[in-house]
Amino acid sequence: MRTALLGLLLAAAGLAQTSVSPVITAANRFLSTLSDTQHKREIYAFDDEQQRARWSNLPVGMVPRGGIPIKEMTAAQRSAAMSLLSTILSARGYEKVQQIMEADEVNRIQESGRGGGQGKGGFKQGKGPGDPQFGKENYYISFLGEPSETKPWMLQFGGHHLALNVTVSGEHGILTPSLTGAQPALFTQDGKTVRPLGQESDKAAALFNSLDESQRKQAVLSFRMADLVLGPGQDGKTIQPEGLKASSMTTPQKNALLDLIAEWANIVHQTAAAERMAQLRKDIDQTWFAWSGPIDVTPGKNISSYYRIQGPHVVIEYAPQGLGGDPSNHVHTMYRDPTNDYGRSK
Amino acid sequence: MNVRVVITALALASWPCSAHRLDEYLQATTISLSRSRIRLEMRLVPGVAVAPMILKTLDSDGDRVFSDAEQDQYVKRLRRDLDVTLDGQPLSLHLTSKTFPSIADMEEGRGAIRLSFEAEIVDTRGGARELRFENRHWRPIGAYLVNVLTPEDPDIRVVAQTRNFEQSSYRLSYSLSSRNPMYTWFAAAAMLTFVRIAWWRRFVGPREAPKP
Numbered sequence: 439m440r441t442a443l444l445g446l447l448l449a450a451a452g453l454a455q456t457s458v459s460p461v462i463t464a465a466n467r468f469l470s471t472l473s474d475t476q477h478k479r480e481i482y483a484f485d486d487e488q489q490r491a492r493w494s495n496l497p498v499g500m501v502p503r504g505g506i507p508i509k510e511m512t513a514a515q516r517s518a519a520m521s522l523l524s525t526i527l528s529a530r531g532y533e534k535v536q537q538i539m540e541a542d543e544v545n546r547i548q549e550s551g552r553g554g555g556q557g558k559g560g561f562k563q564g565k566g567p568g569d570p571q572f573g574k575e576n577y578y579i580s581f582l583g584e585p586s587e588t589k590p591w592m593l594q595f596g597g598h599h600l601a602l603n604v605t606v607s608g609e610h611g612i613l614t615p616s617l618t619g620a621q622p623a624l625f626t627q628d629g630k631t632v633r634p635l636g637q638e639s640d641k642a643a644a645l646f647n648s649l650d651e652s653q654r655k656q657a658v659l660s661f662r663m664a665d666l667v668l669g670p671g672q673d674g675k676t677i678q679p680e681g682l683k684a685s686s687m688t689t690p691q692k693n694a695l696l697d698l699i700a701e702w703a704n705i706v707h708q709t710a711a712a713e714r715m716a717q718l719r720k721d722i723d724q725t726w727f728a729w730s731g732p733i734d735v736t737p738g739k740n741i742s743s744y745y746r747i748q749g750p751h752v753v754i755e756y757a758p759q760g761l762g763g764d765p766s767n768h769v770h771t772m773y774r775d776p777t778n779d780y781g782r783s784k
Numbered sequence: 785m786n787v788r789v790v791i792t793a794l795a796l797a798s799w800p801c802s803a804h805r806l807d808e809y810l811q812a813t814t815i816s817l818s819r820s821r822i823r824l825e826m827r828l829v830p831g832v833a834v835a836p837m838i839l840k841t842l843d844s845d846g847d848r849v850f851s852d853a854e855q856d857q858y859v860k861r862l863r864r865d866l867d868v869t870l871d872g873q874p875l876s877l878h879l880t881s882k883t884f885p886s887i888a889d890m891e892e893g894r895g896a897i898r899l900s901f902e903a904e905i906v907d908t909r910g911g912a913r914e915l916r917f918e919n920r921h922w923r924p925i926g927a928y929l930v931n932v933l934t935p936e937d938p939d940i941r942v943v944a945q946t947r948n949f950e951q952s953s954y955r956l957s958y959s960l961s962s963r964n965p966m967y968t969w970f971a972a973a974a975m976l977t978f979v980r981i982a983w984w985r986r987f988v989g990p991r992e993a994p995k996p
Binding site: 667 | 827934947
């Protein structure tokens with residue numbers, strides 16, 4: 439009798455504590471630190487389509503974001519915001535986000551050093567229109583809908599080179615569409631080399647180098663890819679896949695492709711990432727890998743080639759930006775699910 | 785020294801390295817196919833360094849406003865720079881929507897001109913088709929992207945996309961399944977039968993017997 443009662447209690451506890459519970463708790467803890475005015479600015483209606491699409495690779499001075507920026511938060515609010523991020527993301531996802539923000543801080547310092555290119559047509563550093571507003575203080579957090587175990591809601595976090603759109607629907611955590619990027623994509627911090635998107639580069643290079651001649655012939659696109667095809671503002675589009683179909687890959691190559699995909703899929707917390715990876719593993723034979731750009735790779739440096747991974751439920755683009763500087767040091771990436779961006783299953 | 789080298793040198797001297805697109809004019813096109821229509825969506829984003837040149841042609845009177853007439857003039861110029869053919873025959877594209885950014889947005893390299901064009905396809909017979917798209921718009925500074933969207937119609941199958949290195953020249957081969965006329969007649973007959981049964985049940989069908 440006692441054992442049965444204990445079993446019932448454990449089952450009830452299991453029902454109450456879902457994998458999303460810590461996320462809800464962290465979200466509510468952050469929201470509880472906000473003033474009434476901040477609260478009003480922070481939460482949008484779940485069906486607010488304008489806010490849902492208000493994300494970009496560009497700095498916040500060029501494309502204003504919704505919600506509250508870190509620079510306006512008190513120490514307690516910052517701590518709660520970062521705690522929420524570390525809960526909704528995996529450990530590696532959270533580290534990646536911090537490195538992207540640090541890269542932008544390096545960028546801000548470099549730009550300040552050169553005067554921000556003030557002058558006709560250039561950006562002005564400082565306050566006011568035209569200030570691109572770089573740096574780790576210029577990242578915004580916002581909600582669409584209230585955190586809930588049962589009703590869908592969304593957390594947005596982003597700024598320059600970062601747009602995380604996490605839709606939480608019951609136990610499911612959907613990270614698409616999300617954008618990661620970095621400039622500089624390689625920098626030194628406390629004597630250590632940091633490459634926020636280094637794994638995305640190294641794993642892709644390793645996969646590419648494992649292809650035989652006939653596979654490469656299919657994977658390599660013979661034309662230049664100047665930018666992301668499905669970047670910000672391109673919601674709802676599915677382009678025709680190109681390149682090498684993974685059904686023509688060996689098992690180790692398929693595993694390498696999955697491991698590469700995991701760099702995006704595993705940004706979100708472990709339970710959601712595991713569910714997503716299971717879906718993408720199932721699709722692997724219908725997944726394509728395409729490469730455009732130099733095929734030589736320098737160890738420890740980022741690639742300067744574009745690549746795209748596309749399957750029934752995923753589109754990933756890695757696009758170095760050849761904008762006058764070293765393209766390998768300025769990277770934009772995009773992660774989408776053409777059937778379920780923003781949790782809208784088709 | 786070509787135009788792009790000069791622009792790049794000037795840009796690097798005057799603009800911060802973080803500024804996004806600098807010396808190129810991004811022109812991204814997506815193509816949607818249906819049996820009777822082709823739709824082109826174009827997104828044109830001039831880089832910070834080349835925006836003044838584009839602005840000069842766009843804002844022809846220099847009043848810092850893109851009037852309707854100036855927008856139409858620009859679309860005409862762009863249209864002249866595009867060659868779009870289906871099976872070797874020029875397609876008659878008509879503009880279905882246009883959005884122009886503010887001058888300030890354009891000067892900062894974030895302003896996108898968005899244009900949609902459509903063309904009716906008169907000959908909807910099945911078989912192999914070939915669409916060609918040539919873009920000469922601001923060729924010396926153009927950074928082109930062209931992609932076909934996965935067709936929603938299962939009768940349309942994309943066979944191949946071929947581009948030159950810059951993507952200013954694009955060829956799309958696709959096939960269109962013939963619709964079997966017998967199938968069409970059968971579907972029409974089935975629909976008619978369904979409507980007649982529904983009508984009969986509603987107005988003529990067996991009614992409840994009167995209660996004694």
